[in-house]
Amino acid sequence: MAQITIDETACIRCGQCVDVCAITHVFELTDASSAAVRPEDCWNCGQCVAGCPTDAIDLDTFPLEDCPIIERPDLPSRDSLTAGFRIRRSQRAFQDVAVDREVIRELVSLGRWAPTASNSQSVDWIAFDDPARIDELSRGTVDEIVRFAGLARNPLIRIALPLFIGPGAGRQLRNASGLIDRLQSARNRGEDPVFYHAPIVLIGHCPSGNRFGRDDAVYATYNMMLAAETFGLGTCQIGFFQIVVEKSSRMLRRIGLPKGRRPQIAIAIGYPRHEFRRGLPRRSPNLPWNTR
Numbered sequence: 001m002a003q004i005t006i007d008e009t010a011c012i013r014c015g016q017c018v019d020v021c022a023i024t025h026v027f028e029l030t031d032a033s034s035a036a037v038r039p040e041d042c043w044n045c046g047q048c049v050a051g052c053p054t055d056a057i058d059l060d061t062f063p064l065e066d067c068p069i070i071e072r073p074d075l076p077s078r079d080s081l082t083a084g085f086r087i088r089r090s091q092r093a094f095q096d097v098a099v100d101r102e103v104i105r106e107l108v109s110l111g112r113w114a115p116t117a118s119n120s121q122s123v124d125w126i127a128f129d130d131p132a133r134i135d136e137l138s139r140g141t142v143d144e145i146v147r148f149a150g151l152a153r154n155p156l157i158r159i160a161l162p163l164f165i166g167p168g169a170g171r172q173l174r175n176a177s178g179l180i181d182r183l184q185s186a187r188n189r190g191e192d193p194v195f196y197h198a199p200i201v202l203i204g205h206c207p208s209g210n211r212f213g214r215d216d217a218v219y220a221t222y223n224m225m226l227a228a229e230t231f232g233l234g235t236c237q238i239g240f241f242q243i244v245v246e247k248s249s250r251m252l253r254r255i256g257l258p259k260g261r262r263p264q265i266a267i268a269i270g271y272p273r274h275e276f277r278r279g280l281p282r283r284s285p286n287l288p289w290n291t292r
């Protein structure tokens with residue numbers, strides 16, 4: 001249980017800790033100061049410490065020396081944020097240039113400022129920068145897609161297949177014969193149609209039972225994708241690999257995931273070979289209000 005101490009002499013009863021702790025209601029205002037009345041319900045989001053204007057709250061899991069005051073002089077403007085959003089594109093052609101591992105560590109570190117459900121902070125990563133290992137994963141992905149497609153065509157196995165690869169997936173596989181042929185012939189030509197010869201592949205993973213593991217991993221990924229642009233790096237999410245690794249124990253074994261963890265997302269990273277000059281239009285999302 002979190003140890004929460006309130007310095008009554010410093011507390012100005014502003015009520016911010018009460019307001020920000022709006023799910024677990026750990027704090028209540030007394031006549032003298034705020035009081036931590038339900039510390040057992042604290043889920044360690046730390047917002048009370050981050051917000052307290054007089055540093056009156058001492059939470060043992062967030063010592064103040066680990067919580068620097070955030071300077072805000074160069075928050076990006078809306079224009080530069082918008083430009084950043086539009087500049088990021090999925091890159092599918094990479095220079096044959098290695099990416100320093102320190103840069104990847106920095107990117108992963110930037111990913112952790114993304115939100116996670118109940119502040120679980122449980123996204124971890126596996127990195128591949130050995131071209132032979134990346135090639136093995138690429139080849140394995142194509143092989144497994146071909147194998148699944150073969151099973152989907154087999155009239156006996158076809159009925160039971162949805163149990164293993166999910167409803168609708170068998171039909172998708174049967175309808176994707178053109179795509180599967182292209183993947184296979186690209187592989188036969190020595191190309192990498194999965195990771196596009198990216199020098200880095202990152203796989204994000206979370207504890208198996210984490211109900212929001214995918215969401216957590218996706219938020220972290222998008223932080224990292226945007227940050228990658230500031231390093232001159234390009235990225236591409238590889239859903240193909242994710243689909244296969246989720247369904248294939250062979251592929252799962254190949255990535256050496258720690259016990260009790262599930263893969264949630266895969267990203268290819270490298271220095272892009274090309275620059276995109278133009279922003280493309282996007283569909284405007286529908287936005288009805290107060291619907292029933």
Ligand SMILES: Cc1cc2nc3c(=O)[nH]c(=O)nc-3n(C[C@H](O)[C@H](O)[C@H](O)COP(=O)(O)O)c2cc1C
Pocket residue numbers: 088089090091092236237238239240241
């Ligand atoms: C969930 C998801 C899965 C994706 N999987 C792949 C993939 O397997 N291979 C690929 O080349 N691109 C993949 N992409 C990239 C999309 O094709 C791309 O984001 C989309 O075409 C829009 O282009 P942009 O990222 O350049 O804006 C994926 C993107 C998302 C969000």
